[in-house]
Amino acid sequence: MTEATPQLAWPKLAWKGVTKRFEDRTVLDGLDLSVAPGKSLVIIGGSGQGKSVTIKTALGLMRPDAGRIELDGKDTVNISEHARRKLFSRVGVLFQGAALFDSLTIWENVAFRLINADGVPRKEAKDRAIEALEQVRLAPAVADRFPSELSGGMQKRAGLARAVVAQPEILFFDEPTTGLDPITAAAINELISDQVRRLGSTAVSITHDLASAQTIGDEIAMLHDGKIIWRGPAAELRMTDNAYVSQFVKGRAEGPIAHAV
Amino acid sequence: MTAAEAARQVAKHPIQARxxxxxxxxxALSAVRMVGGVGVFAVRGTIAALSPPWFFNQLLRQFVAIGFFSLPVVGLTAIFTGAALALNIYTGGGRFNAEQVMPQIVALGITRELGPVLAALMLAGRVSAAIAAEIGAMRATEQIDAMRTLSTDPFRYLVGPRLLAGVLMLPLLTVVADTIGVSGGWLVATRVLDFSSAVYIRNTVDFLQGWDILSGLIKAAVFGFIVALMGCYHGYNAKGGARGVGRATTHAVVSSAILIFASDYLLTTFFTHAAK
Structure with a gap:
């Protein structure tokens, strides 16, 4: 069932035997996964299979019960808060609901890290924020609006601008197209691919959306029962004879994946 | 089954815990866990409030939200309480011919007790609830996680400024409540009860001691900390979406009010013993 996971000499990011339990339920069961520098990996899988937990453990927003998570070969689990803040300066995240700060304008959201963590003067930070907004095809007029005044797609774009403004080495995308219409979703996918290519960053995304997965990913891995059960190039996703992947791709109720409803 | 396993079973299946x-x-376990949680949260929040980096924009925003926008509600509460207090003391004092000490008792009651306690209760209803709702909603929509990934400590950005604003603004609001509360008593005394304005003011000023006002302001600083802490704690630990945010808001107001009364008694006892 499980196809061999490529062992990279120097992965940018690696989960090594990561386990995470919630009460009596094991969500990640000794997860082994790695991403090569400059590559874009997309994790697919059904609801409740641990995709978000995988990203949250890598970000340090959730502590694994066992295992190691390494960035450039260095452990990121047992580190101080100060070290974690430094680590975050190398990371950009686009959250599922964009997670923009309601009380701040769009440019203040985009420039949040620059102003509050990097000490960039507000004037310069605003210029850089507007530049980042233009890169995700949002007009400068949007900069002074509040998140509640923007559509879902525009909020995702602003979230993407916030993720890339400090030119991070690693980008995480949590369900980037959830809740968007197909045209807006395609535009977001294209923007994500553009930005990842432009920055040369390593990217890790999670999604249910197979079109999104094939657009933004170099490789796709399928997570099921807390383990990676298939991994391969994005182009091979629809051609594999893996019964789990095949059922997921074809969206069939019958198959080895027990459906939740 | 170990004690810890039994406790987990009970927590998981509360219906069986008959x-x-x-x-x-x-x-008892839940209470101990909560007290410990609040204690750790208070220490982390205090460290965040007192050590750099400070977010001055946030601090200013909280000064305005907690201090300035609470002025109307605190002022209105104080004036009606001062007026009612004056009437009650005048009527009650009449039973043993003590009507004439009414200005002094109103001043003492307002500065030592009612000014700080009423201002704090108004703040608990207005500010603690707002803080819990705002931070709770930020938790529910992953804004707090987003803040961490943007290399910014939510304790320094969200909790510290609110604690500082609570501690510094409530004493200022209490000065306003004291002044307006005593003015409410003066208004009733001079308009309704035929007191001489000059005599009322002289009696109040001559009688009041610095400690009467200062002890009220010390209480107010403690109450301000409690109000902000409860709002932040319950909001930060909100779970379960909109329902969780609603629960956090209720808990913030109720726990603030109870802690205000409890600490009021403890501080008054302490001040009374210290004065002997």
Whole structure:
């Protein structure tokens, strides 16, 4: 069932035997996964299979019960808060609901890290924020609006601008197209691919959306029962004879994946 | 089964916890966990409030939200309380011919007790609830996680400024409540009860001591900390979406009010013993 996971000499990011339990339920069961520098990996899988937990453990927003998570070969689990803040300066995240700060304008959201963590003067930070907004095809007029005044797609774009403004080495995308219409979703996918290519960053995304997965990913891995059960190039996703992947791709109720409803 | 496993089972299946000893044990464990959680949160928040980096924009925003926008509600509460207090003391004092000490008792009651306590209760209803709702909604929509990934400590950005604003603004609001509360008493005394304005003011000023006002302001600083802390704690630990945010708001107001009264008694006892 499980196809061999490529062992990279120097992965940018690696989960090594990561386990995470919630009460009596094991969500990640000794997860082994790695991403090569400059590559874009997309994790697919059904609801409740641990995709978000995988990203949250890598970000340090959730502590694994066992295992190691390494960035450039260095452990990121047992580190101080100060070290974690430094680590975050190398990371950009686009959250599922964009997670923009309601009380701040769009440019203040985009420039949040620059102003509050990097000490960039507000004037310069605003210029850089507007530049980042233009890169995700949002007009400068949007900069002074509040998140509640923007559509879902525009909020995702602003979230993407916030993720890339400090030119991070690693980008995480949590369900980037959830809740968007197909045209807006395609535009977001294209923007994500553009930005990842432009920055040369390593990217890790999670999604249910197979079109999104094939657009933004170099490789796709399928997570099921807390383990990676298939991994391969994005182009091979629809051609594999893996019964789990095949059922997921074809969206069939019958198959080895027990459906939740 | 170990004690820890038993406690986990009880927490997971509360419906089975019918045995009174289990119920008592569960409540005790939950109370200890919460007290410990609040204690750790208070220490982390205090460290964040008192050590750099400070977010001055946030601090200013909280000064305005907690201090300035609470002025109307605190002022209105104080004036009506001062007026009612004056009437009650005048009527009650009449039973033993003590009507003439009414200005002094109003001043003492307002500065030592009612000014800080009423201002704090108004703040608990207005500010603690707002803080819990705002931070709770930020938790529910992953804004707090987003803040961490943007290399910014939510304790320094969200909790510290609110604690500082609570501690510094409530004493200022209490000065306003004291002044307006005593003015409410003066208004009733001079308009309704035929007191001489000059005599009322002279009696109040001559009688009041610095400690009467200062002790009220010390209480106010403690109450301000409690109000902000409860709002932040319950909001930060909100779970379960909109329902969780609603629960956090209720808990913030109720726990603030109870802690205000409890600490009021403890501080008054301490001040009374210290004065002897």
């Amino acid at each position: 045995n009174p000893i289990q119920v008592l044990g569960r409540s």
